[in-house]
Amino acid sequence: MFNRIVKMAVILGFALAGAGxxxxxxxxxxxxxFLKDKYFKDASIVEDKxxxxxxxxxxxxxxxxxxxxxxxxxxxxPERYIKDIYLIVDQNPEPLVGVFHxxxxxxxxxxxxxxxxxxxxxxxxxxxxNNGEHHMVTNYVKASGGCSDPFGGDIYEALKTAGxxxxxxxxxxxxxxxxxxxxxxxxxxxxxxSINQRTGNIVPPHYIDxxxxxxxxxxxxxxxTGISISADPSYRFFFKPGKGGRLKxxxxxxxxxRYVEEFDVKPEQAAEAAATARKS
Amino acid sequence: xxLSLLPAGWLAAGxxxxxDAAFAVQEVAPGNFVHFGRHVTFEDPRHDDIANIGxxxxxxxxxxxxxxxxxxIGRQLHQALREKSRLPICYVINTHVHxxxxxxxxxxxxxxxxxxxxxxLAEAIRANREFFLKDYAGxxxxxxxxxxxxxxxxxxxxxxxxxxxxKRLLLKSYPKAHTSADLTVLDEETSTLWTGDLLFRERIxxxxxxxxxxxxxxxxxxxxKVRLAxxxxxxxxxxxxxxxxxxxxxLQLLVDEVRGMLKEGVPMEVAMTRVGMPQATKWLLWEQxxxxxxxRVFHELEWE
Numbered sequence: 001m002f003n004r005i006v007k008m009a010v011i012l013g014f015a016l017a018g019a020g021x022x023x024x025x026x027x028x029x030x031x032x033x034f035l036k037d038k039y040f041k042d043a044s045i046v047e048d049k050x051x052x053x054x055x056x057x058x059x060x061x062x063x064x065x066x067x068x069x070x071x072x073x074x075x076x077x078p079e080r081y082i083k084d085i086y087l088i089v090d091q092n093p094e095p096l097v098g099v100f101h102x103x104x105x106x107x108x109x110x111x112x113x114x115x116x117x118x119x120x121x122x123x124x125x126x127x128x129x130n131n132g133e134h135h136m137v138t139n140y141v142k143a144s145g146g147c148s149d150p151f152g153g154d155i156y157e158a159l160k161t162a163g164x165x166x167x168x169x170x171x172x173x174x175x176x177x178x179x180x181x182x183x184x185x186x187x188x189x190x191x192x193x194s195i196n197q198r199t200g201n202i203v204p205p206h207y208i209d210x211x212x213x214x215x216x217x218x219x220x221x222x223x224x225t226g227i228s229i230s231a232d233p234s235y236r237f238f239f240k241p242g243k244g245g246r247l248k249x250x251x252x253x254x255x256x257x258r259y260v261e262e263f264d265v266k267p268e269q270a271a272e273a274a275a276t277a278r279k280s
Numbered sequence: 281x282x283l284s285l286l287p288a289g290w291l292a293a294g295x296x297x298x299x300d301a302a303f304a305v306q307e308v309a310p311g312n313f314v315h316f317g318r319h320v321t322f323e324d325p326r327h328d329d330i331a332n333i334g335x336x337x338x339x340x341x342x343x344x345x346x347x348x349x350x351x352x353i354g355r356q357l358h359q360a361l362r363e364k365s366r367l368p369i370c371y372v373i374n375t376h377v378h379x380x381x382x383x384x385x386x387x388x389x390x391x392x393x394x395x396x397x398x399x400x401l402a403e404a405i406r407a408n409r410e411f412f413l414k415d416y417a418g419x420x421x422x423x424x425x426x427x428x429x430x431x432x433x434x435x436x437x438x439x440x441x442x443x444x445x446x447k448r449l450l451l452k453s454y455p456k457a458h459t460s461a462d463l464t465v466l467d468e469e470t471s472t473l474w475t476g477d478l479l480f481r482e483r484i485x486x487x488x489x490x491x492x493x494x495x496x497x498x499x500x501x502x503x504x505k506v507r508l509a510x511x512x513x514x515x516x517x518x519x520x521x522x523x524x525x526x527x528x529x530x531l532q533l534l535v536d537e538v539r540g541m542l543k544e545g546v547p548m549e550v551a552m553t554r555v556g557m558p559q560a561t562k563w564l565l566w567e568q569x570x571x572x573x574x575x576r577v578f579h580e581l582e583w584e
């Protein structure tokens with residue numbers, strides 16, 4: 001529904017921003033020369049797949065909606081667990097897609113989401129463990145280029161449903177008591193680089209910057225996110241449904257919008273548990 | 281080996297065609313000339329010659345329907361037109377915003393035609409101008425400039441009649457379907473419908489607008505009783521409903537299968553690898569465009 005907004009935002013907007021144009025020839029150096037220091041200072045980062053792995057498409061078919069799946073290789077155990085995951089797209093104007101603070105409550109720190117990628121770029125996931133270890137996995141993604149069709153709709157229309165949420169569990173509860181939860185949030189996530197079709201002016205940035213998920217009052221995950229998350233953000237994550245309960249999603253956007261929804265979770269009805277939303 | 285079986289003249293004719301193959305137009309119906317695009321990718325060196333483009337000649341003047349993916353192709357179309365007619369070029373009609381149909385517009389600028397498109401096309405062109413300039417700079421002039429990406433002077437809200445002198449054209453705009461600004465052109469005299477990319481043949485349909493909108497437009501187009509249809513890609517057909525059914529077969533399959541997967545909670549990245557497979561061998565450039573179509577359908581239906 002909104003993918004054309006973002007598509008335009010990404011393709012046109014990122015072109016306007018022109019970020020990384022020089023670095024394009026040697027994408028790896030952007031990280032070495034700049035990004036590593038910016039986000040991790042002196043931390044020593046091991047590049048391996050013993051802690052996390054990541055799946056991205058070889059080619060980003062749709063620049064506005066590129067699926068990224070991060071898979072944890074270790075369980076969330078109190079003695080050693082993943083406490084933060086950084087997702088970085090070297091060539092995006094704002095390389096930091098988001099920082100996701102994962103908890104023991106997740107069981108496994110897997111994460112799936114959709115992001116905006118316009119250029120040929122490295123995409124990195126960095127896991128920070130509770131003991132200070134940093135592990136990084138890097139994938140190269142080809143942007144497809146191709147053609148675009150701009151947002152022909154109305155930005156005000158697009159904002160009308162902002163903050164609507166849907167949650168469901170997917171599949172069965174696994175042997176380790178975890179189950180996949182899927183949260184969809186309606187929000188155009190304007191990058192601040194797209195153009196208002198009516199006025200020809202730049203649409204100011206308006207995107208989700210904070211996310212907090214709790215289950216029966218226990219924090220599952222919090223996150224700070226930016227403009228590289230696709231419109232209508234979609235997250236998949238593990239949590240432990242136990243005997244059922246309430247999942248609460250709290251979302252804030254960059255213009256002070258705050259949205260909270262709660263969903264009933266009945267694990268025995270896993271696939272159908274679309275759950276009733278109660279707006280608060 | 282097979283060549284020896286061909287009549288002697290065949291080879292010679294083949295050579296002549298190859299020499300001309302640089303740019304050929306074919307009169308598919310009286311006064312309707314089509315240059316057929318090639319089924320190549322957007323990364324191919326000949327990516328500016330993908331779409332079917334052409335012109336319609338009346339007694340008073342000529343209307344161009346789409347101009348190709350570069351100023352170069354636009355100029356070749358212009359030259360081909362001039363070999364068929366010396367009449368003024370009164371209109372340049374664009375069926376939608378995609379590069380392969382509009383970047384040749386600039387080649388017709390000096391003829392001072394009225395550029396026409398769907399009422400939503402002006403916005404679409406304006407919003408894409410920077411993108412075209414950046415990603416398709418090589419298909420514009422040297423140096424490329426924003427003025428070379430020409431949008432419509434006149435927008436069609438619903439329908440518009442144009443008189444070329446003894447030939448009336450009926451232009452029709454559609455709500456969001458293949459793109460946000462689709463338009464068809466009907467030459468009433470010969471009952472020839474230029475569908476733009478609302479109809480793909482051979483080449484896989486690519487979705488930029490709304491799959492549900494497109495399916496509705498397909499149903500609408502199926503009611504058109506036309507003798508001949510010129511698709512945006514692929515050969516002409518005198519059986520428009522059948523050609524539309526083939527396209528519908530693909531799009532409806534995407535909708536049905538994606539809906540099923542959404543219901544089961546199958547993630548987008550998995551849906552991309554599973555949806556639509558029964559149609560995979562029916563379309564060219566499947567690898568290049570299919571997964572992207574799935575993404576768009578998935579996102580459209582996700583909030584249904």
